[in-house]
Each structure stands twice: as C-alpha cells, then as structure tokens.
Amino acid sequence: MSYSPITLDALQALDAIDRRGSFAKAAEELEKATSALSYTVQKLEEQLGVTLFQRQGRRSVLTPSGRLLLEEGRKILVATTYLADQVKELATGWEPRLRLGLESTTEREPFFQALGTLLEEQPNLEIDIQECVLNGGWEALETDSIDLLMGATSPIPLQKGFRALPIPPADMLLVAAASHPLAPKANDAQTVARQLPYHRRVVTHDTAKHNVMRNAGLTTGTQALYVQTMEQKVQAQLAGLGVGHLPRKLIQGHLDSGALVKLTTDEPTTEILDRFIAWKISNKGKALKRLTQLLSDALW
Structure with a gap:
C-alpha cells in the first residue's frame, strides 16, 4: 500500500482552520501551537504540490484544491468518529x-x-x-x-x-395576534371563514430535503410567510404578520394573556395531531x- 500524506491530524487541522477562519483560532481549539499547525499545513502542501489556503484580509480561506480536500476529508473524519463510537458502544x-x-x-x-x-x-x-x-x-x-x-x-x-x-396528541389551534384584523371578529365564524383566505398564513418549512415535503394544518390563503422553526412561527404570529395553527401547549400562556386569540370558523379550527x-x-x-x-x- 502506497503512503498517503493525508493524515487525520492534517484533516482536523484543515477543518478547524476553515471553521474558525484563522490558524491562531484553530490552534487554540486544537490545543496546539500556531507554528505546529502551520507546519502541518505547509508539509501537506509540499507533499501534494498544491496551495491549500490563501489570505483574504485577516481570514485564511481555502483554495478550490483545499476545498475539495476538506469536503472529502470531512467524510473520513465523520467515518472515524462513527467507528470510535461503535467500538465504545460494543464495549459498554x-x-x-x-x-x-x-x-x-x-x-x-x-x-x-x-x-x-x-x-x-x-x-x-x-x-x-x-x-x-x-x-x-x-x-x-x-x-x-x-x-x-x-x-x-x-x-x-x-x-x-x-x-x-x-x-x-397535540391540539393545534388556529390563532391570530390580538392586533391582527381578524382578532375583533374571532368568534364570528361566518366572517372569519369568509375573510380568512385574504389574510397571510404563517407556515413552518418541512425540513425534508430528499423525500416529498408536505404541509399540515394550513389555512387557505393567497399569501404565505415561511419560517424555519416553530419558535419563529409563534413570534411571527404574535407580531401580527399572519395566521396559522399552533400547538396549544406551546402558546397557552399567550392565549391566557390575550396576546393570541383563537379563531372560530364554520369548519373545525382545532386539529388533533397524532x-x-x-x-x-x-x-x-x-x-x-x-x-x-x-x-x-x-x-x-
């Protein structure tokens, strides 16, 4: 088997420098001297015959060759960490x-x-x-x-x-902020049902990346405000930016204080989520x- 200059220490050094933006900060994280980290990178560059980092202001930025090496190298780092975890789990x-x-x-x-x-x-x-x-x-x-x-x-x-x-299960309530235009009519089921499609809904993104994404508990409407987390959705609705379904247990305090109000329509506005x-x-x-x-x- 031929010798490879790419070692785990070298890959860990590249990873730390890329994440921290400088040799000094990376050395601090790895508990090594900055000179030792610089030597590791310099030696690897000499053995591979490429430049791995270039300076941009105060930051050390990977070259295209360095980026390729790190992206593939991180797979090796993940694999070795997983292997170590498996060995420990087998033992204990x-x-x-x-x-x-x-x-x-x-x-x-x-x-x-x-x-x-x-x-x-x-x-x-x-x-x-x-x-x-x-x-x-x-x-x-x-x-x-x-x-x-x-x-x-x-x-x-x-x-x-x-x-x-x-x-x-979770009770999902259709709610709006007290400052929202629908709030004064919250108990008027016919009015809410008629006006609801004309108000922005707040939607939490499905975090699926490869499988088919889906939506749940959304009100009909022509406009949508997409957020990444449930906390963002709660805050967006508290700010009056739209309406949507929220879990009762997460917002009970806001309902009790009157900051959020439950909207009533001809259709059930409380969903039971298994x-x-x-x-x-x-x-x-x-x-x-x-x-x-x-x-x-x-x-x-």
Missing part, C-alpha cells in the same frame, strides 16, 4: 452520543426534564438536538441523521424498520432505550 452497551430530532410541535418542558434525568445518570453522554418538521423528522431518522425522533407526526412510514411509541416517539428497531443502545422510557413516563 452505552452509546457515547445521542442525536435527537425534536418535532416542532413538541412541548419542550417534559422533553428537557427527561433529558436532564438521563444526563444526571450518564453525565458523559453527548447530546445533539435538531428541530424537525413533518416529513423532515422521518427522513432524518431514515438516513441515520438522528437516533430518536421525539413528537413524530403521522402517518408512520411503512417498511422502514421504525418502531413508534404513541404519546399524547404523535410518536420513533427510532430504528436496529438501534438497541442503552441510552436510547433509557431516554425512551423517561420520555414516555414524562408525557403520559
């Missing part, structure tokens, strides 16, 4: 890391309480949380981007090897099993 049965998908409609308090209990029991466990919307959560689970999906919405994809545990805790059947890690138990206890 406890995963060193859990990647969690939090469906946007999920109430945060019981989720983080359960997570807090797990971290008290396993203080060295690393947690990575991302917010998911609609099909995006199922896609993340299918592609192994997450280990567990909290608050997954129906329908459950078939023949994907998923295990889904039901949790209490939800689940979901994971792959093949995932048998102890941390995932324990968190699933804690979440189930907290929600029921």
